[in-house]
Structure formats: structure tokens, C-alpha cells
Amino acid sequence: MNEQTSRSLQSLQTWLQSVITHPNGVSAGILGAQDHITLTPEEIESVVPASSQLDSISKIEVYGNAYYARLIECLGEEFPAVKHALGADTFDSFAFSYLHQFSSTSYTLSDLGRQFPSFLEQTKPSDAGELGWADFLIDLARLEWHYSEIFNGPGTEKIEALTSENLQSLTPEQFTMCRLVPAPCLRLDEFRFPIHEYATAVRKKHESPPLPAPTLTRLVMTRRQYVVRRVAVSEAEYCILQELVNCTDESIGSILDRAAEHWGNEMQEHLQEWFERWAAAGYFVGLESLTR
Amino acid sequence: MPSETRLGFPNLGLGVGLRHVHFSHILETWPNVDWFEIISENFMDSQGRPRDILDQVAERYPVVMHGVSLSIGSTDPLNHDYLLKLKKLAGEINAVWVSDHVCWTGVAGKNSHDLLPIPFNEESLSHIVQRIKTVQEVLERPLVLENPSSYITFQDSTMSEWEFISRMSEEADCGLLLDVNNVYVSAYNHEFDPYEFLQSLPHERVVQFHLAGHLNCGTHCIDTHDGRVIDEVWALYKKAHELTGGVSTLLEWDANIPSFDEMHAEVLKARDFLAEKEVEELNTSDQTATDQTNSVPHPINYYVGSEAE
Known part of the structure; x- marks a missing residue:
């Protein structure tokens, strides 16, 4: 020394x-x-x-x-x-x-x-033309990062999510004066491949699935009872959910009116079913008045 | 020995690390273990399952927080956001004490996530003492610091590790976590007498012991936490027990983790060693390895448990 x-x-x-x-x-x-x-x-x-x-x-x-x-x-x-x-x-x-x-x-x-x-x-090869292997990996990595964030981030386990009854009993005033408060663990993202199926096959089933064909895939991800959950949804459901989550200064009624103009029959046909599913999955945890 | 000599901290008995692979077993059986130690960073930001399980564990067992990112020896400024999170978690789970390592983990804003050694000299001693005092003021509790395993020493050192640690704990008025396996590993790597290390410490400041397995590569040892405690380390433990009068003891097993019962049984061997009973399956030699490149010192300390359904 x-x-x-x-x-x-x-x-x-x-x-x-x-x-x-x-x-x-x-x-x-x-x-x-x-x-x-x-x-x-x-x-x-x-x-x-x-x-x-x-x-x-x-x-x-x-x-x-x-x-x-x-x-x-x-x-x-x-x-x-x-x-x-x-x-x-x-x-x-x-x-x-x-x-x-x-x-x-x-x-x-x-x-x-x-x-x-x-x-x-x-670092994706610059000469990559059509959707392929590199794009699949990028989407897959993004999905797995979502999973990590949702797993360790804030959840709804200790708070009451809005029930189907809550959503069905919204008054006309609430529709026009309130917004839905999304669960803190709710994530929406679009992918170019059905990477959720590939990820589940590898992570949970320990399988070796083949590279899936490109398919535009819209996922809603959340967490219930500390387990990350994901579901693929239609374009209409995805877009309406996205508006409800992201348009923080717009009422439920205003968003749905605008969506009805765009999605028409599909929305009319499925909206109640969607709300029931959103409630069951705990996507929303409250109503927030826009007049505060 | 009166509790006052341990900075007011009790002897918790024989504990094990709370590791995610054992979460389900613990929740199902609530095993008869004296106490748990957590890796602070695995829980301090968690708002999911790890934190929920920790809360349940903390309701039933004494819990001690052991960190790997304080970087008390770094020349970077202390991370006050980190310290406040540490303090918050300690309060919320009623942690019996909070510990970390005599090391630095990064500089210039970077984090190597390794426990890097410091040179043992007056400059680093003054630096670390001042920082320990600051941390103790923020945490409003004594800090407990562990001797890490090390693989290099520095020409810039002007004193032994045990002199450094002794003076550090006295001047900063902090506690010591004596990792007996680390003493063995560092003594092997730096060719000093591990018993001189043990003998020279201020024994009244030792709050806790760590035990662990390591890998002997022939030319050096690596602190891998991936196996049983070898006899030479048990012998050091027995000596440390004699010198201190006995303190809380914890087994670290962070890679190739066995069942909870097997891990718990390993730390319970401490009772037999202290009672000088014959212990079954004595480990008469280190694990040996010829290829050291895949051996990672000390735990990864990282829990990824996200699953999707």
C-alpha cells in the first residue's frame, strides 16, 4: 500500500x-x-x-x-x-x-x-422494404416493454373500477358533463403483427411458434389481480377507447356522438357489449366532471 | 449482549432473502423463518405483485432492507430521489434496518449495477464518512454497510480494508453488515488473513452477518451466491459469532436458487455449527470452475415477473 x-x-x-x-x-x-x-x-x-x-x-x-x-x-x-x-x-x-x-x-x-x-x-437495416422480421422484433419488444411497465406500475387492485351497472346507469347529464377516468394500468397500442399470440406462446407455453404473417393488431392491455392481461380488439372499438382515454377535456357523450358519425352501425351494434366488457376488465375507475 | 451495542437493533435470528421464485411457496405456507431480507431496489418502485407480496410478508415477519444502488463511495452526488424512496419504503414496511455496501456503483451519471471497490485511503474515507452522515440524516436512522467481495485492490490504498471499515463505522457512527463469505472471497483474492479482518473490526457495531456460496476459479474466487456455504466460511462465521456475541444472520442465495426449504435449511445449519454438532452434507471445498467468463459476481438482483393472459 x-x-x-x-x-x-x-x-x-x-x-x-x-x-x-x-x-x-x-x-x-x-x-x-x-x-x-x-x-x-x-x-x-x-x-x-x-x-x-x-x-x-x-x-x-x-x-x-x-x-x-x-x-x-x-x-x-x-x-x-x-x-x-x-x-x-x-x-x-x-x-x-x-x-x-x-x-x-x-x-x-x-x-x-x-x-x-x-x-x-x-438499428433496423435501412434497405428493409416490406414488413418483415425486423418489424416483427420491434413490435415484439414494444409489447414486452408494455408488459413490464404494466406489471410493476400502478394498478386497480386496491381501488374500485366502474362496474357494468355503473356504466349502464350513467345519467344524460353525466354523459354530457363527465369523462371516464381510465385505469392507470390501461395501455392501447397498435402493432403490425399479432405479436401478443407469439409472446404468449413463448412466455407462458414455452412453445416455438413460427413468425406470424403481418396483420394489423390493436391491443388493449391492463392488469387485474396483479396479472397483465391483453386483448385484441376491432378498429372501431380501439379508436373509441382511444378517444375516451386520450380526450381528457371532452365528455363521454361528445366522444360517442363523434364516434357514431364515423363508425355508425358497427358502433350501434356493439357499444353495449363493449361497455360491458370494458367494465368487466376494469378499464375505467371513475367519472370526472369536466366542469371543475 | 445488550441491544444498545448494536445501535439499538435486535438479533432477529436466522433469516433468508425474499426471492420471487419463492413468492408462491411463502404465501401458501407462511414458513417458520425468523426474518426476511429484501433487495430494496426490487420493491421500492413496484406498485404491482412484488410490492403486494412484500406488504403481506412484512405483516408477518421482520423485514430488513438491503440495497445495491446507494453508491455511497461514488464521487457523483447522492441521489436524493432514491434516498427518499428508500426512506418511504422503510417506513411503510417498518423495516428493522436499512443496509447497503461499502462501494460505488457508477460515476458521471452512469450505473454499472456492480459493487465496485474503493481505494482505502484518507480521501475516500473522508468522502464516504461525510456521505454516510448525510444519508443517515435523510433516512433518520443508522445506516448499516456491508464489506463487499472484491477482485482488485488499488495502489492508491494506504490502509487495509478492515482498518478502513473500522474507522468508517466509528467516524460515521454507522452499523456494519459483516459478510463472512465476502471476507473469505476477498482474502482469497487479495491474499490476506481473513481472521485478521474479523479480529480487527469494531465488533459492537456489527449488526448483521451474511452467509453465501461462491465459486473458486483456482486463481481467484467469485462471489456468485449460487450454492451452499463452504466449511471455511462456516468456520469464519463461528469466529465472527464468538467475537460479536452473535447477531442476526442471513443466507444469500441468488442464482440456481433451490426450493425454499432447502435454502432455509442451509441457514439453519448455523445453529449446528455454533453448537459444534456434526452437520450432514458438509461442503468440504468450494465449487470449482475452469471457465470464469460466465460467472457473474453477486446477485443480479432483478425481478422480472410480468406475464400476460
Whole structure:
């Protein structure tokens, strides 16, 4: 041990982090971290002493190897269907590139995969023409991220959702003066493939389904009793639900009047059934007056 | 030993980590375990099933919070948002104490999610003591800090790890979580006497012990938390018990996790070791490995449980 420190704690930490996270390994990291500590890999013992059993580079490599291994494993846990679709080796390669581009800046690993779907979008081959494999993976990653957010986010388990009776007994005044308050776990999203079926086959049934043919798929996702649930809905149901969720300054009646102009017979035929299903699934948790 | 010597913290007995693979078993059987330790970050943001289960567990068992992201040794500013969440969770589940590690996890805004070692010198000691004091002011409770396993040391160190930890705990007036397996792993890797480490600590500040399995790669050991506790670590535990008078003991098992009963049985061996009884299935040697590249030190500490129906 030295009697005096020769470097600041900050420079040592910045150096070590740079070295162990370098994508080309510790030796490349040492050469790339000259701004923090100027030395060659051969001079590494001036910073990190060797033991009688292990040289300094190998010691640092314990951290370097663990850095990517640990975080790639976490991403694999977060996106099991994407990992299955890609195969473990290819997934790990994508995850490695992702981690190099998007280092974690959060105290929680729950945030690690937040930008993975957009990373896949950004790295999609530019010459890809028709909908294909890359688009399927992007959609699948987006779905799995929805699942993670819904699973750990706020839910309705400890609050009363609106019942079918509540919805059926809305007064004309409430229709014109109120909006429906969506459950905090409610998500709507459109996908280019029926990726929910693929994800369920992989995640719950441990099957290896083939790549599905492109089919515009509109999903409503939520959580009941701590289990994430999803259902594919028609375009009309999706669009009306989307309006009810997103138009925060418009009454139920106004939204339904506008929807009736667009969806006409389909809406008339199914609206009651939809409301019953929305109530049963707990999509809405209250009424909010727009006159406040 | 009077509880005052443990910063007011009680001896909870023999506990295990609360891990998601055991959630269903715990809810179905409410096992006869003394206490649970949680990874704080797995629950502090959860508003779903993990948090619901934690609430149920906390109604029935003492719960201790063990964090991996405080980064008390980092030169980055303390994350006050994180600290406030930690404090909130500790209050809500009535955590008996809150612990983390003598390490840093990242700098310049990044997080490696690893427990990185600090050089043991006056600069880092002063830095960490000041930060512990700040954290204790925010949390309004003593912080308990663990000696991590390490794989490198620094030429910039001017004192031993045990001198650093001893002075740190005295100057910051914090508690210590003595990870006996980490002492073994670091002693193996850095070629020091683990008993000197144990002997030199301020024993009255040791609030808790950790036990775990590790991987011996021949040239070094990796703290993998993926197996049983080896005899050499049990021997260190026995010595630590003698020196401290006995404190709350917890087994960490975070990879290749066995059934709850098997995991619980492993920590219950502590009673036999302390009573000097013969223990079945003694682990006479470390797990050995020739390929270290797939061995990840310490737990992933990450729970992904989202399912869709």
C-alpha cells in the first residue's frame, strides 16, 4: 500500500468505469481511458496490483466480464420473447450493442430496457422494404416493454373500477358533463403483427411458434389481480377507447356522438357489449366532471 | 449482549432473502423463518405483485432492507430521489434496518449495477464518512454497510480494508453488515488473513452477518451466491459469532436458487455449527470452475415477473 494517494478518487472511479465498460475489453479500455489515467496496459500494476495467482488485467476483467454478462442477462429476462425469436446468441449481440449505446443511468435495473424497442427501430437495416422480421422484433419488444411497465406500475387492485351497472346507469347529464377516468394500468397500442399470440406462446407455453404473417393488431392491455392481461380488439372499438382515454377535456357523450358519425352501425351494434366488457376488465375507475 | 451495542437493533435470528421464485411457496405456507431480507431496489418502485407480496410478508415477519444502488463511495452526488424512496419504503414496511455496501456503483451519471471497490485511503474515507452522515440524516436512522467481495485492490490504498471499515463505522457512527463469505472471497483474492479482518473490526457495531456460496476459479474466487456455504466460511462465521456475541444472520442465495426449504435449511445449519454438532452434507471445498467468463459476481438482483393472459 502506498503512503500517499497519487490520484483523485474521482479520476480513479471514472477510469475504472471506463475500462470495465469498454466494449473491446479491459486492455482496450485502458488505452481508451488515457484522459483519466495515462498508462499502457503494461503499466497497469501502477494502479491495480497483481496477486501471486492473477495478473492485474485478469483481475479487472472479472468486473469487465460481469458488467456485460449481468446486464445482458437482465435484458433477456425483460424481453424473453424477443430473445427467443432472435436466438440467444443474436439477442446477446443486440443487447451488447444496446448497452454500449445506452448505458444505464438509473438506480434500478427496471429502467434498463426502456430504450431497447427504439434501439431496434434505429438499428433496423435501412434497405428493409416490406414488413418483415425486423418489424416483427420491434413490435415484439414494444409489447414486452408494455408488459413490464404494466406489471410493476400502478394498478386497480386496491381501488374500485366502474362496474357494468355503473356504466349502464350513467345519467344524460353525466354523459354530457363527465369523462371516464381510465385505469392507470390501461395501455392501447397498435402493432403490425399479432405479436401478443407469439409472446404468449413463448412466455407462458414455452412453445416455438413460427413468425406470424403481418396483420394489423390493436391491443388493449391492463392488469387485474396483479396479472397483465391483453386483448385484441376491432378498429372501431380501439379508436373509441382511444378517444375516451386520450380526450381528457371532452365528455363521454361528445366522444360517442363523434364516434357514431364515423363508425355508425358497427358502433350501434356493439357499444353495449363493449361497455360491458370494458367494465368487466376494469378499464375505467371513475367519472370526472369536466366542469371543475 | 445488550441491544444498545448494536445501535439499538435486535438479533432477529436466522433469516433468508425474499426471492420471487419463492413468492408462491411463502404465501401458501407462511414458513417458520425468523426474518426476511429484501433487495430494496426490487420493491421500492413496484406498485404491482412484488410490492403486494412484500406488504403481506412484512405483516408477518421482520423485514430488513438491503440495497445495491446507494453508491455511497461514488464521487457523483447522492441521489436524493432514491434516498427518499428508500426512506418511504422503510417506513411503510417498518423495516428493522436499512443496509447497503461499502462501494460505488457508477460515476458521471452512469450505473454499472456492480459493487465496485474503493481505494482505502484518507480521501475516500473522508468522502464516504461525510456521505454516510448525510444519508443517515435523510433516512433518520443508522445506516448499516456491508464489506463487499472484491477482485482488485488499488495502489492508491494506504490502509487495509478492515482498518478502513473500522474507522468508517466509528467516524460515521454507522452499523456494519459483516459478510463472512465476502471476507473469505476477498482474502482469497487479495491474499490476506481473513481472521485478521474479523479480529480487527469494531465488533459492537456489527449488526448483521451474511452467509453465501461462491465459486473458486483456482486463481481467484467469485462471489456468485449460487450454492451452499463452504466449511471455511462456516468456520469464519463461528469466529465472527464468538467475537460479536452473535447477531442476526442471513443466507444469500441468488442464482440456481433451490426450493425454499432447502435454502432455509442451509441457514439453519448455523445453529449446528455454533453448537459444534456434526452437520450432514458438509461442503468440504468450494465449487470449482475452469471457465470464469460466465460467472457473474453477486446477485443480479432483478425481478422480472410480468406475464400476460
